[in-house]
Amino acid sequence: MIDDKLKQLFIDIKLDCLELILAKDVSISDLSYQLGISNKDFYNRMKSTEQDFSFYLKMYYILLKWR
Amino acid sequence: MEGVLEKSLAEEKFEKLLLQEQQDLENQARLLSNSYQGAHVLLSKGNDDDQFNVYGLLQNRDLLVSLEPSLSDQFDILQYFYDNNLLDVDQVLIAVNNIRSHKTMLRCVNEANKTVRELNSVQKKIKASKSMSDSEKASRVLRSKLSDEEKVDVLRAMAYRSCAHSKEEKVDVTEDVVSSDLISTLRNSYAQVIEGVTPYLSKYYSKVAGLPPEMIRYYESAIRIYEELKKEGREEELSGKLNYDDMRLSLSVWHAIDLRGKIDEMLKGSVQSVEQFQQVQNYLSSLSSSFETIKSLDDSFSQEKGVSGERQVYFLLDNDGKPFFDVSKFSDGEKRKVSSLLKKLHDEGNSDKDMKSHPILVPKKLPHHMYTLRSSDFLVSYIPYNGDVLVLTFGDRRNIYEDSTKISERASSLIDRTIKSMKSQSPAFVMAQSSFSEGLDSAVSLGVGGLVK
Numbered sequence: 122m123i124d125d126k127l128k129q130l131f132i133d134i135k136l137d138c139l140e141l142i143l144a145k146d147v148s149i150s151d152l153s154y155q156l157g158i159s160n161k162d163f164y165n166r167m168k169s170t171e172q173d174f175s176f177y178l179k180m181y182y183i184l185l186k187w188r
Numbered sequence: 189m190e191g192v193l194e195k196s197l198a199e200e201k202f203e204k205l206l207l208q209e210q211q212d213l214e215n216q217a218r219l220l221s222n223s224y225q226g227a228h229v230l231l232s233k234g235n236d237d238d239q240f241n242v243y244g245l246l247q248n249r250d251l252l253v254s255l256e257p258s259l260s261d262q263f264d265i266l267q268y269f270y271d272n273n274l275l276d277v278d279q280v281l282i283a284v285n286n287i288r289s290h291k292t293m294l295r296c297v298n299e300a301n302k303t304v305r306e307l308n309s310v311q312k313k314i315k316a317s318k319s320m321s322d323s324e325k326a327s328r329v330l331r332s333k334l335s336d337e338e339k340v341d342v343l344r345a346m347a348y349r350s351c352a353h354s355k356e357e358k359v360d361v362t363e364d365v366v367s368s369d370l371i372s373t374l375r376n377s378y379a380q381v382i383e384g385v386t387p388y389l390s391k392y393y394s395k396v397a398g399l400p401p402e403m404i405r406y407y408e409s410a411i412r413i414y415e416e417l418k419k420e421g422r423e424e425e426l427s428g429k430l431n432y433d434d435m436r437l438s439l440s441v442w443h444a445i446d447l448r449g450k451i452d453e454m455l456k457g458s459v460q461s462v463e464q465f466q467q468v469q470n471y472l473s474s475l476s477s478s479f480e481t482i483k484s485l486d487d488s489f490s491q492e493k494g495v496s497g498e499r500q501v502y503f504l505l506d507n508d509g510k511p512f513f514d515v516s517k518f519s520d521g522e523k524r525k526v527s528s529l530l531k532k533l534h535d536e537g538n539s540d541k542d543m544k545s546h547p548i549l550v551p552k553k554l555p556h557h558m559y560t561l562r563s564s565d566f567l568v569s570y571i572p573y574n575g576d577v578l579v580l581t582f583g584d585r586r587n588i589y590e591d592s593t594k595i596s597e598r599a600s601s602l603i604d605r606t607i608k609s610m611k612s613q614s615p616a617f618v619m620a621q622s623s624f625s626e627g628l629d630s631a632v633s634l635g636v637g638g639l640v641k
Contacts, residue, residue, distance in 0.1 A: 159589040
C-alpha cells in the first residue's frame with residue numbers, strides 16, 4: 122500500500138516536471154545548470170528509477186517559476 | 189473556566205517541568221565547568237622538580253576522576269610514588285601518559301574552547317529561565333511536553349492573570365453568544381502565540397516566499413508518505429532522497445502564516461457565535477502546534493550548526509598541504525569571484541539559509557554529497573558538515589562537475605579524514621587550515637575586499 126503511494130507520488134512529480142518542460146519549452150542545458158548538475162547527469166537521473174524526491178521537487182519548483 | 193486564579197494541575201505540572209529543566213541545565217553547566225577546569229589542569233605545566241605536574245594532577249584528582257572514573261587506578265599509582273618522593277620513575281611517566289592520553293581527557297583539551305562557549309550558552313539559559321517574562325513563559329508552555337488541553341489550560345490561566353482579573357468568573361458559553369471575557373482571553377492567548385512565533389516566521393519566511401500551492405501539495409504528500417514509512421521503520425529508504433526536516437519546516441511556516449492570516453481576519457470582525465469562537469480556537473491550536481514544530485526544528489538546526497553559530501570554511505588539502513585548485517591560474521576576475529564565493533559561503537552561516545538548499549552537484553551514488561554555490565559563471569563545490577563547509581574546488585560551469593566528481597572519487601579517504609579533523613579540531617589541522625586561508629586570502633584579495641576566515 123505505502124509502496125504504491127510512494128511510486129505514484131514519484132510518477133506524478135516526474136510527469137508534472139516533464140509536462141512543464143514541454144509546455145514551457147525549457148532548454149535542458151539551462152535547466153541542468155539551474156539544478157547545478159551537468160547535462161549528462163540530468164539525462165542519467167531522468168532515466169534512473171531511483172525515487173529521488175529532493176531532485177524532482179527542486180526541478181518542479183524551478184520549472185514552476187520558469188519564465 | 190473554573191478556578192483560573194488558583195493553580196490548576198496543569199500549571200503545577202508545568203512548573204515542575206520548568207524546575208526539572210532548570211535542574212538539568214544546572215547539571216549540564218556543572219559538567220561543562222568540570223570539563224573546562226579539567227582541560228586547564230591537564231594543560232598546566234609543572235616546575236623543574238615536577239615536570240609532569242603530578243602535584244597539580246593529584247590536587248585535582250576528584251575533578252578528573254569525576255570526568256573519567258576509570259582513571260582512579262592511575263591516580264593511585266601517582267599518589268603512591270608522590271608520597272614516596274619517587275617522581276622520576278618510569279611508572280609515574282606511564283601513569284601521567286595514561287591519564288593525559290585517555291580519550292576523555294583528550295576530548296576535554298581539544299574541545300576546551302567549544303566547552304567554554306557551551307558553558308556560557310547554558311549559563312545564559314539558566315539566567316533566562318529564572319527571569320522569564322510572561323511571553324517567554326507562554327512560549328515555554330507551547331514547547332513543553334504538556335498535552336494540548338493542558339497547554340491551553342495554562343495559557344488561559346496566564347492570560348487571565350495578566351489581565352488582572354481579581355475574581356473568579358464563570359465564563360458564559362451559551363448556545364448562541366460567547367462572553368466578551370472569553371473572547372478577550374482568546375485574543376490574549378493569540379497575542380502570546382504570535383509573539384512567540386513571529387521571530388521564527390521572519391527568520392524562515394524566505395523558505396516559503398512565493399512557494400506555489402502545487403509545491404505545498406507535494407510537500408504534504410511526501411511528508412505523509414515519509415511518516416507512514418517511519419511508522420514501519422523504513423524511513424531510511426528515503427534517506428538522501430527527501431529532506432524531511434527541511435520540508436516539515438517549510439510546511440509548518442507556510443501553515444503558520446496561513447493560520448495567522450485566517451485568525452487575524454476573524455478577529456477583525458466580531459466573534460460572537462460559539463461556532464466562530466471554536467473556529468478561531470481550532471486555528472489557534474493548529475498555529476500553536478505549527479509553532480512547536482518550527483521551534484523544535486530550529487533548535488535541532490541550531491544544535492547541528494554548533495553553539496557558536498559561526499560557519500567555518502575549510503579547504504580540502506592533500507598530504508602536502510596543497511589544495512585541489514590552482515589559484516595562480518585564475519584570472520583577476522576569477523580571483524575576485526573566489527573571494528566573493530568564500531565570503532558568501534561564510535555569510536550563509538549568519539543568514540538563515542540551509543547550506544544544503546543549494547543545488548546538489550553530483551549523483552548521490554558518490555560517497556559524499558557535494559553542493560555548489562555560484563558567482564555569475566564561476567562556481568565553488570563543497571561538502572557541508574555539521575554547519576561548516578569543506579571546499580573542494582573552484583571552476584567554471586564547464587569543468588566544475590567533472591573536477592569535483594574526480595576529487596570525490598579519487599580523494600574519498602582524504603575527504604573522510606578531513607571531515608574527521610573538522611570534527612576533532614586537532615591543533616595541527618586548525619593551524620594548517622589557518623595558514624592556508626591566510627595564503628589564499630592574500631592571493632585573491634587584489635586589494636578589493638578579502639577572504640573571510
